Amino acid sequence: MKGFAVTAQMERLKISNVSLTYPGLHSNEAVVALRGVNLTIESGEFIVALGASGCGKTTLLNLLAGFMSPTEGEITLGDKRVEGPGADRGVVFQKHALLPWLNVIDNTEFGLKLQGVPKAQRRERAVRNLALVGLQDFHNHMIYHLSGGMQQRVGVARALTCDPAMLLMDEPMAALDALTRESIQELLLRVWEHTHKMFFFITHSVEEALFLGSRLIVMSPRPGRITHTYELDFNRRFLADGNARAIKSSPDFIQMRETVLGIIYGDELQVSQELAHA
């Protein structure tokens, strides 16, 4: 992880008054997935989005990635308006989405190949990013011979190799076991510290959200919107002393966890009651 300069990216991502409505078959069936979302992400921030199902977290990520366009409002990265997917925003998916006909290193340099970067250069960058996620000894392994955790690490290395300003992650650890999850959380924080990129991370786990995020946004459904925002420093504390368990069992962490859980359970309860009366 030593020996190369971190690219200074003083980009800023701005979500201004974004709404998204899924049109139904009839006008009364339209679903408002997001309404009036405002959020500014500075470079080097680790944003974690948390919320009850249906709160629009994945919709928000798809808008950031450019896989969807907002019905109202706009998203800008630096001085560019986001109008579709692009190499300045890397995406890591819930299920790995790697290409099974390529080995680990070819998967990692695939984005640069699409961009027409010369072989030697893209190989060098892939090697560097695989080392960053601890896969320096697995270059020639096939994807389907790797464990789920390793596949997701390749996914992270692949996204980083395109050197995006922002890394978008949609529950990348949802399918992993608890131990792998914890080790990848720690890995992700070290990658974040090292690359200083904007991270936007969706999760269902309150503990994961608190541990990873430098800012936590809590979203509520119907319509999807940001209801609470918390500045956090648990990730900094971990990067300073490396003791994840101590942080996750500290009184302020637990107190924070209960607060956030309270909000989300409240939303879930409200949704199920509305559904029951509908």
Next chain:
Amino acid sequence: MPRARPVRAGRVYGAPGEGYSGHISLITALILIGLWFLVTEAGWVKPLFLPSPVAVYNKFVVAWTDGVANSTLWEHTWASLKRVFGAFLLACVTAIPIGIMMGVSRIARGLFDPIIEFYRPLPPLAYLPLVIIWLGIGEFPKIFLIYLAIFAPMAIAARAGVKSVSIEQIHAAYAMGGTRGQIIRHVIVKAALPEIFTGMRIGIGVGWTTLVAAEMIAADRGLGFMVLNSAQFLDSAAVVMGIIVIGLFAFAFDLVVRYMERVMIPWKGKV
């Protein structure tokens, strides 16, 4: 209902159809050949209806050396191989790209879907007269008839293969700066390869089944012609011999494609 038997160590309980079956197939083949010997040697069936294995073998030797139906067996085989593989290669370079286009483009799908779906269920013998009227009785109409029969299943398989790419794989490629053309070439076509291979296996099989029909078109050589010609002389031994030769070639080629499949798409069934 009885429950599944407990499995041997290292095997998965209840997995349908687990285990090696090659030796059972070998026994099936041996029993069938044994029965063939039995019923013909015992004289239960007249040679006209089922010639004995020995008669078929003798016919094979005669065909190989002196020839039947005016050509040696190798000349018949070579003529047929050229037709089947010519049609197969032609189908590979047209049906696979068209199938992929149908998978990725609304317009191509709209254009080709009615054509393929209309003629696909028609028996080649039904449009054989038209092919002769349009294209005459040379070598090309024979290849074209086989080609038509192979085209539909291969195009349909390629089109279905496009669907086996996941939207996440496509999104990931776009998010790494890929263009639509690159994504079709580097992601969609690769993801479709397993289905394309299945289409090729089905296609070549269909090609052999259409061979006899194709060689009804004024052929003077070919395995299908040899069978038809021998049938007119009630030479059952030559008919059975021709059937066996066609079957062996079709089976051998299927093995080759299956081997290529294992080498070229080792990820099949693992993702």
